[in-house]
Amino acid sequence: MINDFKHHVNRLRSSGLRPTKQRLTLCKVLFDRKETFHFTIDNLKKRIEKTTKSKISLATVYNTVHAFKNNGYLREISLQGNKTFFDTNSSSHHHFYDQDTGDLIDIKNEDIIVSKLPSAPKGKKIKQIEVTLSLANNNQNQKK
Amino acid sequence: MINDFKHHVNRLRSSGLRPTKQRLTLCKVLFDRKETFHFTIDNLKKRIEKTTKSKISLATVYNTVHAFKNNGYLREISLQGNKTFFDTNSSSHHHFYDQDTGDLIDIKNEDIIVSKLPSAPKGKKIKQIEVTLSLANNNQNQKK
DNA sequence: AAAATAATTTATAATCATTCTAAACTAGAA
DNA sequence: TTCTAGTTTAGAATGATTATAAATTATTTT
Numbered sequence: 001m002i003n004d005f006k007h008h009v010n011r012l013r014s015s016g017l018r019p020t021k022q023r024l025t026l027c028k029v030l031f032d033r034k035e036t037f038h039f040t041i042d043n044l045k046k047r048i049e050k051t052t053k054s055k056i057s058l059a060t061v062y063n064t065v066h067a068f069k070n071n072g073y074l075r076e077i078s079l080q081g082n083k084t085f086f087d088t089n090s091s092s093h094h095h096f097y098d099q100d101t102g103d104l105i106d107i108k109n110e111d112i113i114v115s116k117l118p119s120a121p122k123g124k125k126i127k128q129i130e131v132t133l134s135l136a137n138n139n140q141n142q143k144k
Numbered sequence: 145m146i147n148d149f150k151h152h153v154n155r156l157r158s159s160g161l162r163p164t165k166q167r168l169t170l171c172k173v174l175f176d177r178k179e180t181f182h183f184t185i186d187n188l189k190k191r192i193e194k195t196t197k198s199k200i201s202l203a204t205v206y207n208t209v210h211a212f213k214n215n216g217y218l219r220e221i222s223l224q225g226n227k228t229f230f231d232t233n234s235s236s237h238h239h240f241y242d243q244d245t246g247d248l249i250d251i252k253n254e255d256i257i258v259s260k261l262p263s264a265p266k267g268k269k270i271k272q273i274e275v276t277l278s279l280a281n282n283n284q285n286q287k288k
Numbered sequence: 289a290a291a292a293t294a295a296t297t298t299a300t301a302a303t304c305a306t307t308c309t310a311a312a313c314t315a316g317a318a
Numbered sequence: 319t320t321c322t323a324g325t326t327t328a329g330a331a332t333g334a335t336t337a338t339a340a341a342t343t344a345t346t347t348t
Contacts, residue, residue, distance in 0.1 A: 018315060020325065057327050062306070078241070078276045080220045082228065082335070096264070097222070099271065113260035114275065118251050124242065124279040132222045134272040135264055162344055164296065201298050206335070226306070297342070308331065318321075
């Protein structure tokens with residue numbers, strides 16, 4: 001399965017995206033792995049430079065990540081702060097967010113149970129339920 | 145209580161913040177109201193210009209909002225996208241986020257029940273539980 | 289109350305992430 | 319092979335936020 005990218009080609013085609021060299025490189029970097037990958041655009045750019053010989057322009061990384069997100073290959077994570085994080089785990093799950101370090105840690109879906117929800121406003125549908133648990137050091141008070 | 149700002153002065157003093165003209169103006173705009181106020185820095189700047197005669201520089205609005213946040217007067221809301229929202233409701237509650245319009249809607253704490261939580265990593269403490277329910281129009285599919 | 293001090297405010301510049309633009313390039317169709 | 323629309327690209331433009339350093343103000347000390 002790894003080192004075989006026909007399934008990437010097929011997925012791209014079925015989303016109406018041409019399987020270009022750049023998109024396939026991104027697919028390999030993002031999806032040919034066991035673990036969930038949390039990343040910012042900047043992270044991802046650096047990882048591409050480190051793990052492949054391909055040079056992909058910043059604009060293309062942005063374009064591709066957004067295309068992948070719009071087609072459900074990636075999720076954007078809701079977080080405080082100015083950084084936009086994405087997640088290769090598109091199944092439903094939640095996150096710890098460490099306010100001190102900026103780290104994100106996956107929480108398996110079954111480790112959080114939301115047992116009551118309000119109904120969506122008229123004409124709207126709930127598309128995603130995200131629980132973020134913000135962490136800070138035990139000893140530390142809130143003031144700066 | 146409204147039109148009396150001694151309590152604002154006291155609160156600022158007890159946080160080690162000098163009760164300056166600018167900070168008191170911000171306190172009045174933010175806290176002398178019944179309803180929760182969701183805002184971006186830009187929103188807030190415009191509201192100050194509209195509802196008061198004071199001119200407060202953009203840098204001061206940033207500084208003050210961050211000071212208020214660090215002292216627990218305001219919360220920053222976790223959201224997708226590049227805009228940073230703050231919330232005057234510092235008691236625990238949650239949000240609908242409308243992906244089409246960017247609107248934020250409060251959800252009362254009692255309308256969501258999180259009945260199971262993971263324990264925090266060693267040395268860390270859970271500081272905040274935030275549930276974000278993303279909304280989209282009923283009829284619309286995910287693709288762009 | 290005046291002088292000293294430390295915090296605060298301010299305009300502006302700098303930075304950073306992201307989007308836009310328009311030209312060059314490429315995949316797939318004819 | 320040629321054509322066409324989709325894609326990539328470098329660099330410019332934008333927008334939010336942070337940094338800087340001088341002027342101002344609140345509070346403390348005298």
